[in-house]
Amino acid sequence: MSVADRISGLFDPDREGVAWERGLRYVGVVLAALFVLVPLYWMVATSLKGSSQIGVFPPALVPSPATIEPYLSAWQTGPWGQWFLNTMLISGGSTVVALAISTPAAYALARFDFPGSNPVYLLFLGLLMIPAQILLIPLYNLLASLGLVDTRVGLILVYSTFFLAFSVFLLHSFMTNLPESLEEAARIGGIPEWKIFIKVILPLVKSGMVATGMLIFVFTWNEFLFALTFLQSEQLYTISVGLQSFQGIHGATVYNQLFAMSTLATLPVVILFALFSDQFIEGIAGLEME
Amino acid sequence: MTEIQDRLLGKLTPAQGRREWRPYLYLLPAFVMIAVFMAYPLVDTFILSFQEVVTLGGEARWVGLDNYVAVVTDPLFWVAAKNTLIFSIGMIIVPLVLGLGLAMMINRGIKGQSFLRSLIFVPVVVPIVVSGIVFSWLLSPDGLVNWALVTIGIIQEPARFLNSVTLSLPSVMLMVAWKRTGYYMVILLAGLQGLPSDVYEAAKIMGKSRWAMFRHITLPLLKPAILITVVLGIIDTVRAFAHVYVMTGGGPSNSSEILSTHFYKVAFSYFNFGKGAAYGFILFGLSLVLSIIVIKLSGGTEI
Numbered sequence: 001m002s003v004a005d006r007i008s009g010l011f012d013p014d015r016e017g018v019a020w021e022r023g024l025r026y027v028g029v030v031l032a033a034l035f036v037l038v039p040l041y042w043m044v045a046t047s048l049k050g051s052s053q054i055g056v057f058p059p060a061l062v063p064s065p066a067t068i069e070p071y072l073s074a075w076q077t078g079p080w081g082q083w084f085l086n087t088m089l090i091s092g093g094s095t096v097v098a099l100a101i102s103t104p105a106a107y108a109l110a111r112f113d114f115p116g117s118n119p120v121y122l123l124f125l126g127l128l129m130i131p132a133q134i135l136l137i138p139l140y141n142l143l144a145s146l147g148l149v150d151t152r153v154g155l156i157l158v159y160s161t162f163f164l165a166f167s168v169f170l171l172h173s174f175m176t177n178l179p180e181s182l183e184e185a186a187r188i189g190g191i192p193e194w195k196i197f198i199k200v201i202l203p204l205v206k207s208g209m210v211a212t213g214m215l216i217f218v219f220t221w222n223e224f225l226f227a228l229t230f231l232q233s234e235q236l237y238t239i240s241v242g243l244q245s246f247q248g249i250h251g252a253t254v255y256n257q258l259f260a261m262s263t264l265a266t267l268p269v270v271i272l273f274a275l276f277s278d279q280f281i282e283g284i285a286g287l288e289m290e
Numbered sequence: 291m292t293e294i295q296d297r298l299l300g301k302l303t304p305a306q307g308r309r310e311w312r313p314y315l316y317l318l319p320a321f322v323m324i325a326v327f328m329a330y331p332l333v334d335t336f337i338l339s340f341q342e343v344v345t346l347g348g349e350a351r352w353v354g355l356d357n358y359v360a361v362v363t364d365p366l367f368w369v370a371a372k373n374t375l376i377f378s379i380g381m382i383i384v385p386l387v388l389g390l391g392l393a394m395m396i397n398r399g400i401k402g403q404s405f406l407r408s409l410i411f412v413p414v415v416v417p418i419v420v421s422g423i424v425f426s427w428l429l430s431p432d433g434l435v436n437w438a439l440v441t442i443g444i445i446q447e448p449a450r451f452l453n454s455v456t457l458s459l460p461s462v463m464l465m466v467a468w469k470r471t472g473y474y475m476v477i478l479l480a481g482l483q484g485l486p487s488d489v490y491e492a493a494k495i496m497g498k499s500r501w502a503m504f505r506h507i508t509l510p511l512l513k514p515a516i517l518i519t520v521v522l523g524i525i526d527t528v529r530a531f532a533h534v535y536v537m538t539g540g541g542p543s544n545s546s547e548i549l550s551t552h553f554y555k556v557a558f559s560y561f562n563f564g565k566g567a568a569y570g571f572i573l574f575g576l577s578l579v580l581s582i583i584v585i586k587l588s589g590g591t592e593i
Contacts, residue, residue, distance in 0.1 A: 025395045032392055032471070033409050039468060040412070042434055043424045057432040057448075058441070105320040108313035120317065127328060129581050131528040133550055134570030137563050138334035139327065161327035164320055193312055222417035224532040229558065240419040244536060247423055255427055262420045269415045277408040280415075284473065285480030 043266070047071070047259035054256050071264070074246075074257035082235060083242040084264075090152050090227075090238060091220040094159035095213045098167050101160065103209060106171035107201055111183070127165035136229055143230060150232045158226055163216045170215070170283055174208030175201070211279035218269045218280075239265040338567035350564075357568035361556075367569075369544050370552040373459055374527060377548050380463025381470065381530060382523030386516070388467065389474030394508075396475075397482045407479065411472035418469070422536030425465040426452060458538045458546040466533055474519045481515030482508070517588040521581045528577040549573055 046054070048066040053059075074080070108114070109121055139158060140149065148154030182204070186196045202209075227238045237245065243265060247258055273280055339357050341350040361367050392410060396403045413421065428434050429451040436448035451461045485508065493503050509516075531550045534540055540547035540555070553573060557566025 022400075025398065025400055028395050029392065029400060029406055032388070033406060035468065036410055036413055036472070038434075039421075039424045039428060040416070042428060043420070046427065055432060058437045059432065059434060101319045101323055104316035108316035112310070112313035112316075114310070114313045117313070126578075127324065129525055129578055130328065130332070131525065131550070131570075131573055131577055133529065133531060133553065134335060134567075134574050135328065135331040136554075137338065137557055137566055137570070138331035141334065142327070142331055157323075158327055161323045164323060168320070197316075218415050222415075222419075224417075224419050224535075225554075240417055240532075243417075243419050243423065247536070258423060259427070262423055266416050266420050269417070270412060273408075273412065273415045277411070281407065281411060281476050282480075284414075284476050 040266075043259050044263055046256055047263045049256050051254075051256065054254075068260075070254075070256035070260040074254070074260045077257070078242060078246060078261075079235060079237075080242065080261060080264075083237050083239050086152060086236055087221055087238040087240075090155050090159065091217045093152070093156040094163065094220045095216045097156060097160035098163045098216050099209055099213050102164050102167035102212075103171055103202070103205070104197065105164075106168045106175055107197060109168065110172045110175035111180075111201075124165045124168050128169070132162055133225055136225070140229060149230055150236060152236065155226060155230055158230070159220045159223065162226075163219065167212050167216060170212045171205065171208055174205050174212075178204050207279070211276070211283040214272055214276055214280065215283050218272060221269055335567045335570055338564055339571050340568075341564050343563045353564065357564045358572070360565050361569045361572055366544060366547065366552060367549075370547045370549045373544075373546065374548045374550075376459060377463060377466075377530070377534075378523065378527045380460075380466045381527045382520060384463070384467045385470035385474045386519055386523070388471045389519070390478050390512075390516075392471065392475045393478040393482055397479060407476070411476055413469045413471075414473045416469070418532040419536050421465055421469050422532060425461070425468070426537050429461050429464075452538050453542055455542055455545040458542060462534055462537050462546055465537065466530070477519050478512065478515050481512045485511050513588060517584055521584050524580045524584070525577050528573050549576075 045061070045063050047070055048063040048068070049060070050063075050065070050067045050069060053063060109117060109124075143149045143154045143158070146154070148157070178201075182200050183196055186200050191199070222240065223238075224240045224244070227241045228244070231237055231241060234245070239261075243258070243261055246261065338350070340352060340354060342353045342356070343350050396407055400406070430436070431448040431450055435451070436445075439445045440448060449457065451457045489507055489511075490503060493507060498506075528550060530548065531554065534546055534548055534551045535554075538546040540551045544552075549569075550573070553566065553569045556562050556569055
């Protein structure tokens with residue numbers, strides 16, 4: 001049963017409520033939906049306007065004629081292909097590393113009673129509260145001494161560490177909800193512990209790993225501050241840093257191109273979300289509700 | 291949240307697990323990563339905050355608490371602190387109120403609720419840099435917002451939102467509210483979904499008003515979910531960076547400068563690493579203390 005189904009089946013003091021109240025609810029939700037949609041619509045609409053339709057007041061609400069010319073010309077003004085590839089590699093790499101490290105950690109916390117498990121749990125909670133940017137200076141020095149400033153690997157290591165605690169919490173909540181009977185049966189059957197983790201736990205927690213991985217992917221795809229600080233050569237920029245530099249250099253004159261690239265930068269994460277919105281939402285909600 | 295509270299308050303011990311050495315092995319890789327990329331840098335910042343960097347990457351001189359004094363006596367720190375306080379209205383309170391309202395509307399069963407819920411969540415996944423750029427354009431003098439306001443007749447002349455000392459910070463807050471409302475809505479919706487329906491039935495039989503039910507049942511029961519959004523909001527407020535950096539850069543004349551953007555300038559634009567480190571620690575302390583207060587408060591007053 002999806003979250004939505006469960007919600008609609010629950011308490012509803014209003015089911016026999018008066019029509020105007022129901023109407024008011026729709027008005028509220030529709031206004032919210034408009035508030036969400038207008039900026040997104042405007043981004044896409046602007047990206048489809050030719051140069052002559054930019055900087056005109058009043059602005060045309062619908063691009064006419066619509067043209068993909070801004071996409072083509074923007075693509076040629078910067079190494080966008082390279083930036084997309086960088087972002088993909090960095091987000092993908094961070095997601096894989098974070099999952100690989102946090103899954104066993106979450107398993108230890110969810111399924112074992114060991115001395116120090118409470119402090120360790122609280123340590124992960126504390127890690128969630130560290131404002132990332134306070135570590136910028138020493139991390140920069142550390143990466144420099146490891147020769148990892150201005151590399152994708154450096155950023156992957158930093159991202160996967162910073163999303164570790166988040167990932168542990170999410171996976172922990174998935175694992176505590178798993179029935180223990182399979183594990184117990186495997187133990188009684190004399191299957192070695194490491195095999196239980198790999199053969200029993202991992203398959204069961206796969207959907208949780210997918211949800212967590214997608215959240216990490218989206219968050220790292222969108223990250224800006226670390227990428228801005230640790231990446232210096234233009235060839236290694238992520239999309240966000242590239243967009244920001246593009247905005248800085250070209251200013252208002254090529255807004256249509258800027259929005260063409262903004263649309264492209266947004267598309268992958270929105271598509272991912274559209275495909276897996278239930279997992280995303282239950283992941284976010286599950287983190288808080290565990 | 292309840293589990294976090296219980297663990298913080300020491301009420302909870304891990305449940306029927308097995309006692310052995312393996313869990314330490316499972317935790318080892320995480321500890322190594324955390325030690326190298328978080329703990330070590332954290333200690334490093336702490337040391338750095340008592341030093342003055344004489345030559346980049348090399349010589350440092352001990353200066354005691356000078357850096358901390360330098361931060362808190364910097365008038366710009368207090369400007370940024372005040373702005374951060376105002377900014378947190380947009381970062382926490384507005385999305386919380388809107389999110390709660392929407393969660394309750396959707397929760398009461400309306401057509402297409404699953405779709406609406408997803409739609410309102412979409413801004414959460416839009417890259418922050420993109421959100422900043424889009425809102426800069428929407429709010430520009432020849433942008434859509436000005437066009438709408440002039441057309442309706444609310445203002446005569448297009449306003450320069452982002453170049454105005456009074457309007458720059460609210461402009462960023464508007465974008466933040468757009469981006470976060472869906473996030474809070476989802477958390478609160480999950481909280482609402484967990485509320486027991488029989489309590490409401492009983493209250494209805496007793497003839498309680500809708501407001502009384504909201505005030506005395508929904509709000510108290512929803513407290514853990516509300517508090518976690520507040521804690522997340524505090525942490526995110528201290529972390530917020532691109533929000534301001536992309537839209538206004540902290541200007542004009544520091545009117546939208548918040549602690550995190552000012553911190554970045556101290557450290558990376560003025561290359562004052564020691565003062566930057568002290569600044570960082572003040573930020574960290576602030577978010578940690580506020581978060582723990584909120585969590586403790588929520589655990590201290592049981593319903």
